[in-house]
Amino acid sequence: MLRPKIMFAAIAGVGVTALSALGGDVVVTTPSADAFCRQSVPTRSYGAAGGLCVAGTSSVNGSGAARGRFDTMIKFPTADTKAAFDAVYGAGNWRLATAKLTLSEIDQPVNAIFPRGVGEFDIFWFSNDNWTEGPGTPNSSVTGTGTMITWSYLSAIAPGAVQQSLGRFQNQGVFDLQTFTLTPTAGLAADVEGGTVVSLRLSPVTSTLGFTFHSRNYGNPDQHPHLALTAMPRLPGDMNCDGLLNNFDIDPFVLALTDPESYGTEYPGCSLLIGDMNLDGAFNNFDIDLFVECIVNGCRN
Ligand SMILES: [Ca+2]
Ligand SMILES: [Ca+2]
Ligand SMILES: [Ca+2]
Numbered sequence: 001m002l003r004p005k006i007m008f009a010a011i012a013g014v015g016v017t018a019l020s021a022l023g024g025d026v027v028v029t030t031p032s033a034d035a036f037c038r039q040s041v042p043t044r045s046y047g048a049a050g051g052l053c054v055a056g057t058s059s060v061n062g063s064g065a066a067r068g069r070f071d072t073m074i075k076f077p078t079a080d081t082k083a084a085f086d087a088v089y090g091a092g093n094w095r096l097a098t099a100k101l102t103l104s105e106i107d108q109p110v111n112a113i114f115p116r117g118v119g120e121f122d123i124f125w126f127s128n129d130n131w132t133e134g135p136g137t138p139n140s141s142v143t144g145t146g147t148m149i150t151w152s153y154l155s156a157i158a159p160g161a162v163q164q165s166l167g168r169f170q171n172q173g174v175f176d177l178q179t180f181t182l183t184p185t186a187g188l189a190a191d192v193e194g195g196t197v198v199s200l201r202l203s204p205v206t207s208t209l210g211f212t213f214h215s216r217n218y219g220n221p222d223q224h225p226h227l228a229l230t231a232m233p234r235l236p237g238d239m240n241c242d243g244l245l246n247n248f249d250i251d252p253f254v255l256a257l258t259d260p261e262s263y264g265t266e267y268p269g270c271s272l273l274i275g276d277m278n279l280d281g282a283f284n285n286f287d288i289d290l291f292v293e294c295i296v297n298g299c300r301n
Contacts (some may be wrong), residue, residue, distance in 0.1 A: 001265065025088055029080065029198075034052055034072065035047035035049075035052070035133040036052045039057070039069040039151050043143050044151075046136045050214060051213065052107060053213070055068070055210045062112070065112065070115070071154060072142055073126070075129060076227045078195050078198055081229055082193065085231040088271060088275055090095075090269045093238075093241060096192045096230075098181070098230045102178065102227075102228065102274070104176075104224070105176060106214065107175050114212040115208055117208045117210035118173040118211075119208055120169065121171070122202070123165075123169060123196070124163040124164060125191075128161040142174060167181070174292050208231050211279055213225070233273060236275070237249055237291050240252045241270040241296070250295060252266070256275050257275070
């Protein structure tokens with residue numbers, strides 16, 4: 001089994017020219033729906049508000065008035081995300097690597113409906129996508145009907161939904177963007193890899209938390225929530241894309257490294273990036289050692 005090492009040593013010796021970085025692509029998706037709901041007014045719907053909020057039971061606004069608990073739901077479509085990663089890696093040859101949610105905090109919201117306060121909150125992947133944001137606003141809320149998010153509707157669908165924790169986070173009490181690195185759980189990964197809708201639920205941990213941030217309905221799109229996703233090869237080193245990593249991947253790996261154009265012709269459903277063994281977003285000589293190790297000793301991941 002020493003042959004691969006010898007072969008790659010010879011390839012490295014001929015001085016393969018630098019290959020351009022192909023991966024590490026970040027694909028951003030923005031919400032198709034978002035809405036908060038309030039425990040104290042369980043049938044009211046505020047889905048067209050410019051703000052969203054997650055707040056604890058003891059939250060207060062800028063005047064010290066009790067606001068109570070708020071939860072927020074955000075829905076992200078990922079069909080375009082899937083298409084983008086399919087284009088980079090070949091259809092089905094990738095999996096979700098990282099997910100980061102960015103929210104634009106409003107530390108001193110003007111509308112008195114919103115509380116203020118720093119604390120902890122949880123972000124959950126929420127399996128039920130059967131909800132809508134509705135047309136209500138803080139100054140003109142509506143009685144929620146059908147699938148509009150209200151405290152009552154969320155409470156009704158939550159027991160039948162799977163909720164996977166994507167992490168516990170804290171707001172900063174500033175007027176600025178904040179990015180939260182989410183754990184790519186099975187549910188979140190399946191949604192993104194399937195190109196379906198991702199629903200997130202934000203729930204309070206700290207009773208005095210009052211985290212208010214801009215919604216998708218806010219005027220400036222730069223302040224809207226967004227989810228930044230990256231992918232990695234589903235099976236790094238599977239250069240012939242047959243779902244297995246073995247000796248039959250050696251020749252295509254060498255071809256990809258030395259003659260990417262011919263590789264593309266011979267393996268049209270694959271991608272050079274499947275050879276990104278060290279997951280740095282590029283396929284080049286630095287991936288050789290790990291590939292050889294995987295072939296000879298088996299991969300660590
Ligand atoms: Ca909304
Ligand atoms: Ca293979
Ligand atoms: Ca690499």
